[in-house]
Amino acid sequence: MRIKIEVDDRKLRREIAKLQLKLKDFKEALNLIAEEINEAINEAFAAKKSIANVSWSPWSETTKRVHGTRGSLLKRSGRLKRSIKVVKKNSSVSIEVRSPSAAVHQFGFPGNKAWGRGSAPIPARPYLPIATINDLHPEMVDRIEDILAQYFEISD
Numbered sequence: 001m002r003i004k005i006e007v008d009d010r011k012l013r014r015e016i017a018k019l020q021l022k023l024k025d026f027k028e029a030l031n032l033i034a035e036e037i038n039e040a041i042n043e044a045f046a047a048k049k050s051i052a053n054v055s056w057s058p059w060s061e062t063t064k065r066v067h068g069t070r071g072s073l074l075k076r077s078g079r080l081k082r083s084i085k086v087v088k089k090n091s092s093v094s095i096e097v098r099s100p101s102a103a104v105h106q107f108g109f110p111g112n113k114a115w116g117r118g119s120a121p122i123p124a125r126p127y128l129p130i131a132t133i134n135d136l137h138p139e140m141v142d143r144i145e146d147i148l149a150q151y152f153e154i155s156d
Contacts, residue, residue: 022152026091029151034088036143037095040129045081048073050126051137057123062114074105074125084128095128106130 022029040051048056056073067076074080083099104112108124129140136144 019152029148030088030091030093032147032151033144034086034093036147037086037093037129037140040140040143041084041086041095041127044127044129045075048125051129051139052126054126056125060120062120074127080105080127095130097128103133 044050050056059067059069059073070076080097080099080101083097083102085096085098087094087096104122105125106128107126109122112120112122114120129137131137
């Protein structure tokens with residue numbers, strides 16, 4: 001007895017070829033990821049909430065007394081927001097913030113002293129979609145995974 005099995009793999013070969021093309025030119029996916037990161041940052045400033053949907057702490061009474069209530073949280077002068085750049089390179093996307101106060105606002109500064117005197121802790125007001133200095137927030141990771149799944153047409 002002889003059994004002959006034939007497999008028509010033309011469709012599979014076409015799909016592999018399309019996938020190889022997408023892997024060679026990853027620019028479109030990186031553009032989508034950069035746009036999503038920018039959107040998350042803009043959403044944080046507009047809603048005054050972190051990517052985890054946690055509202056920013058309001059100004060302290062001392063801050064209101066010294067600086068007034070001109071502007072809004074993290075947007076008094078606009079310098080911090082203007083210093084944020086989402087940078088896309090050939091194979092990566094990064095977030096650069098060139099404000100000296102960036103880390104203080106993102107992570108807080110519990111040991112802050114008011115003009116070198118009494119305790120004046122600055123609460124964290126996360127505006128970047130990161131969990132730590134080197135890790136994206138899980139919500140941002142999920143968004144990027146969704147983008148890549150769509151880009152590569154992957155379904156669960």
